[in-house]
Amino acid sequence: MTIRATNQARVIPLRPFPAPPGPAPAREPLWRDLVGDVLRGERLAQERTLKDVADTARISMAYLSEVERGRKEASSEVLAAAAQALGLSLSEVLALAQGELVRLSGARSRSLGAGGAGHAGRPGVPGPGSVGTVQLAA
Template identity: 50%
Template sequence: MADIVPFPRTPRSDRPQPHGPEPLWRHLLGDQLRRRRHDRDETLTATAEKAGLSPQYLSEVERGLKEPSSEMIAAIAGALDTSLIELTSAVAEELRTTTTVPRGAFALAA
């Protein structure tokens, strides 16, 4: 049998994070959806009804608590009279302008 060798861990607070943690896609997506809904002066209920989902689910998506499927994102985008490409491009641009991650760095979240 092989021996188990413990991997030394550095406490998170001691790790240098010069650029801070990278934001999660679902948070940026939720912010973008809420902004677009507010720009249209629509309620959660009105937008959710157009998208064919519950207001509670839309609220959770906007708050970054749910990881919606591509079908759900497309339905919400359609309810907001935008395209999936416009929405994802806006989220990607926000990520590009608010995050400075060194080339080759990766951020994973569960």
């Protein structure tokens, strides 16, 4: 073995390499972010404070804040309490979040070049509002 071979070491960079130039890849929206946005949007539209809604829902203000910011995945009981405190049903909150998910997913599909064939670009799966049957190849 030579001296040169024993003096070589593997170098591990301390900082990550910079991201390649160009747009960052789009990520799927998280359900907790969508639900939190709906709760916060409704609270602000009603011009209510975080404390007021949290007290009415009987949940902590800090926890409600984290749910609104998408930091916590709230249970159905917590979501129902927050919805009720805002004068909404749980189904209304979830429907609003679902509508936002569809809107964002549609925009994402269009930006990725997915056509309008089928649901979410999958052939053979009918899109929302379509009527009829799917024809299977023989």
